[in-house]
Amino acid sequence: MSAGDFASEIIIVDTGSTDQTVDIARSFGAQVKHFVWIDDFSVARNESIREATGDWIFWLDADDRLSPENLNRLKQALVSGQADVYSSGIVSHSAELDAARTTALHWRLFRNFLGLQFHYPLHETLNFTTAQADITTAYTNILIEHTGYSLDREKIQAKAQRNLTIIQQCLARNPHDLHWHYHQAVSLSLLGKHAQAAEGYEAVLANPPDSLSQEVDLYQAYVALAAAYIKINYPEKARETFTRALKVFPNRRHLAIAAGMFYLDQDEPEQAVALFERAKLLSPHSDALGHIWPDGTLEGYLSQAYLLIGNLRQADLSKPKPGEWTKLATVRLLRTGKTRSAERLCRLALAENKNDTAAQNLLNLLVEQPHGPWSLLTGWVQTLLTSPHDPVASHALNQWAIALELSSVELLRHHGERLLSQGNYLPAAETFSLVVSMVPDQTEGYKSLAVALRALGREDDALLAWQVGQNIAHRKYRCSDNVLGRGTALRLPHQGRPQGYAPTQFKMFF
Structure with missing residues (x-):
């Protein structure tokens, strides 16, 4: 019909x-x-x-x-x-x-x-x-x-750019029209220009125009402003924004859940639990306008928060098997970059089994370096780019990789992806440059390097990195046609650097 x-x-x-x-x-x-x-x-x-x-x-x-x-x-x-x-x-x-x-x-x-x-x-x-x-x-x-926003990222950005062109024409006629500053901020967010978007949202929230809906547009401005601050790695600004928003919209279930997610990512599960429990008391009808989370979102995140404080009964989970506390500590550390929950989970692992060497090794490093590996990794990367066999940087990198049950390259890739998500493109490019110098036939390393280089405006280098990654993938694909049996493919032996790769082309800029 x-x-x-x-x-x-x-x-x-x-x-x-x-x-x-x-x-x-x-x-x-x-x-x-x-x-x-x-x-x-x-x-x-x-x-x-x-x-x-x-x-x-x-x-x-x-x-x-x-x-x-x-x-x-x-x-x-x-x-x-x-x-x-x-x-x-x-x-x-x-x-x-x-x-x-x-x-x-x-x-x-x-x-x-x-x-x-x-x-x-x-x-x-x-x-x-x-x-x-x-x-x-x-x-x-x-x-x-x-369905206009159920599109892939490229189409969404093309749509946002089209909208931005129209909005900027409106602002050229009336530069102080906050109605258009709001819509400009929305388009800038979709285009990944989060710092500029945050400026627009702040201006709109300071003096909201009558043309914008309180329950939809201004609510969206608060939520998007917090998200923008998270994207540009201003967690304290995001915290302030959530605090302001919760005062203006105290009964919005979606907001309480969003704030709880933020505190969970900030490694503050107690505060997250408080917000999730608050959300449980609020009617889903409070989100009839504006945003609403898919079914099960609240329950899933609340369970995570209770698990991180060691409350298995409230988390509605059975007792973890040996080693699972430590694996969870590793996942939290890699995902959030925060150490508090990881340290607590290691101690829970040792409470279950005092001979858990993986938990003890990770805990020792967390105690020695309470900010985790992330603040140090960028320095190690820069050292290893110029001195690949530096014993101090190599040992430190290897020590953390072992504690997290990863290879050194896997740890570096996690670090690079975190830097990309935070918009720290230069150290991300340095990290992926080190990755491809350590493992020259890793397709994803080159592709991630290309993303970082493109974000830095280095289109030619980005294209070269992407093409090398594609060549490696094509070579592996051709090799996989020679199957030994169902589901088993031949693997190429290590053959040195792939054709077209010259390390100085990437490393000389760092």
Whole structure:
């Protein structure tokens, strides 16, 4: 079933599609109006209103979906006669499976011939001030699934860049319009420009414009601001933002869970437990607008938090098997970079088995170096790039790798990925340069190096690193065609550095 099953006319304003959109639309009986794109969604939308002849207008984007259940709700709203304009909930999903979904209200169903028009070139909405008579509105339980953000990263960024172009045109006309500063911050976040986004969110929250919704837009500004500070490695700023947000939105379940996740990553499981338990007391309906986590998110993170403080009963877990406490300590240390929970888990392991040498070795290092290996690894990398056989750096790296039950290269890769996620691209590039010098046939090492080099603006070096990685992968793939048996493939012997690799091409800059 589709919206076309009940509409007396379907009007599509095509702003320049290059596929079969027009032919497909006409095959369903749609009227297609060609419109030259001028970076303004409201102008295009108003063109569709001028073409409409029916008593009611219901509008959809190309990436909106209406289920049969919600189509029936739409029909009920039409026959109720209670209002001139009806709302719909627009539910947006991320491509990431564990990400929260977002619900916002849009005015999607309205009477024709009242003079209603859309305004704003981007994120257009009905402008009631253009109406020729008093307007009555009503809220409905109609839900529309918006798939525009269920895209891969490259398409999301292309969409954000398109939006940013329109927004910057608006800001050129009115540089102090905080409505557009908010939307600019959203696009900058999607483009990975988190420091600039944080500035925009701070300005908006200091003086919120009336055009933004408190429950959706301003809530999003707080959550996105905290996320931006986390991305640029300003945890104290993120902490302050969550504290402010919890005062403004004390009853939002999503926020309590998000704050709990932050404290869990900061290696503060006690504070995380308090926030997760607070979230348990809040109704899921508190997130009817804005963000809501997938089912089971709260329970999973609360269990983790209780486990990290050693409360197995509350974590609803059985007693770990020998060695599992130590493995968990390693995972926490690698994931968060924090040592407090790792040290506690090592002590729990030793309480179960005082002869657990893996736990004792890791605990000894944590006591000797309470900040963990991360603050020291960058220095070791720089030393080993210039002096590959430096005994002090080599011993220290090997010592931590053994304690974490990793190879030295695996530890370096974890370190490099952490640096990338924090936006520390130069030390990340140095780390991956060391990785590929230690293991020249590691495809992923070259690809990660390429990502770091590209972030540094070194496109030629990034392309070279990526091509070397692709060549290695291709060589391994060709080798794997010579199978010895089901599921068993030949492995190439070590043959020195792959063709096209020159260590100075990467190392000379570091």
